[in-house]
Amino acid sequence: MSDVSATDGFGLANLPYGVFSTEGQAPRVGVRYGDRVLDLAAALDDPVFSEPTLNAFMSLGRAAWDDTRARVTELLSTQPDHPALIELSDVTLHLPIHVPDYVDFYASEHHASNVGRIFRPDAEPLLPNWKHMPVSYHGRASTVVVSGTDIVRPQGQHKAPDADAPTFGACQRLDVEVELGFVVGMGAELGAPVSGADFAEHVFGAVLLNDWSARDIQAWEYVPLGPHLGKSFATSISPWVVPLAALEAARTSTPPRTHDLLPYLQDGDDWALEIDLELDVNGAVLSRPPYAGMYYSGAQMLAHLTVNGARLNTGDLYGSGTVSGTQLEQRGSLLELSWGGKEPITLPDGSTRTFLEDGDIATIRGSFVGAGGERCSFGEVTGTIVPAR
Template structure:
């Protein structure tokens, strides 16, 4: 692959020719359609197809990527190769350039019609920290944690694109010192920095997918913020998993980075001990050398490394289907909170503040145990490429709004 595009790409923008993530965009008075990011522009694939420059079987003049994702890996690779040709061969410039639209002139919408959503618990550092916080007198990891990728089923209908307002949820909670539960807006609203992937090609009911089938079924990766109401979550998760504390909102980035774009970022994952069962064995290194960046109100508060994740995406997919559950086009699987070994690498406020006991001191003088109304959270991620450039996965942003129906003047939870 050539690393030179005739299209303008600002240095270190992260959206060079090695990336070419897919998204869905709109402009005033126009229907949504599919494009790819290059530099500070979006390349209109529907327009290219209409001009006969790109094969289109009604994939690109659409409001979601689902039709194209269902077309399968040969179509994905062929379209990617053709887009690279169009953006690197100078003789195409005159015909292609009119289809480049500045990102400042478009609105990015949710790229995928989400069919199902499941969230894993794949970081050993995150799981160990949570265990220490809530079970200080017990072994941090439960006996099953090193033997299978634990997950919960989320709510597909509340997966929102970056920029969608996040309303503080109401719910039932009970603190350790309370004799009875109370009801009201969450007092411990948290972020979770995660990486997700979306399924393109469905599988057959009853037939588990091996780890080797990952590339044939998964279209690409997104950034995820799985917002969590910790007080609601911990009261309701006894003994079953999260429900109201997780179902109110999950944010995803507008760009889907193709699996092919991250091949150069693959690295060996951490050693797994004890050895996994045969259906979870993976013959390829499927750790990903991604560095996440969490920003709260304009201040970077953590940089979690995705390469430290104990369970890999192919193992997650294999476990999700081992019982015979079929995957569908648009299924979203998220990694769970990404955390590293050190405090600056923790991927949520639960860990960063040790459940509020050690509030963050922000550079502007404010402190945070958990999120306050008006807070802005942005998560970004970057990966290396074969040419040494930096690949950006875009960003996922959310602003916290007061709980609907809250009385005027209700104090904002957290530490000012």
């Protein structure tokens, strides 16, 4: 009998979903258990798990999600060497969801304040609307990619502060953003807002997310309408979707507020999450941002996302925005860690970085304490920077 220890991050308290393939076989749905993947199509004999994404399964709703989790837990508890378990080293992992729509929020007060101090040193760090609603931008779903996908350095317009006109060329200030992404399972009709109280009925689970950012392109384009080409070239997510049921044990309350929220945002304060995150560049851990300090919860982000009646689709993805804490070693982007490029970061090999160079490998990891005190892992999301084309 195999022993899946409680410390490997993928025990019974976790059981994240992903999409995998084996040689000569089409992609299908699996659950990670230790260093193996349970082939759900084979183990549960249900065609919904033979699909190449999680969308068909997620669209079945909360009762089906809970039933499947209970069945998988029972199966692996009694048969930890089930014949449908495949070694992780023998599979290829794929983008786990088809993403119809993607939105990225800006929900960390510490990140937003740092960015304000960097770009507006003589003004208030936070803009007037920030503590009244979770600010966001509408991203590009077609460039969401799975961990391990190379990131091509983007090109675009950028303008130096002392230049009279913009120039065109490869991004020189390529950055990472340590984030959590929420995956919508059950959609909602056009014109039907979703309350934060119904978060768990609509959101299937969460992934690690890296919202790669071209800071020089972004700085020139974002006034007055916001980020576009500086963000839309790539967004990487981890291959494993941790179900919301596993994250129940990590629930906590959002930080104290200085402003009362409007009624539609008042539900969901109890959906903050105690998640430990880590940013690694070229094998060196640069920061450990704490997710628990996020000013807005995933439930409040969902309520704001739909309050105008916007349609919600199965597979929609929304990011938390960069996660940062109060300390230098808790900043979730190179923009903050190098303070806008003014304070280079020294890596263990003696080299320095303000932003990413070609060949750099950026990795985000995440974990939390699940049911029974078991340490649960999100795995990682990683990408290697390759030269502009």
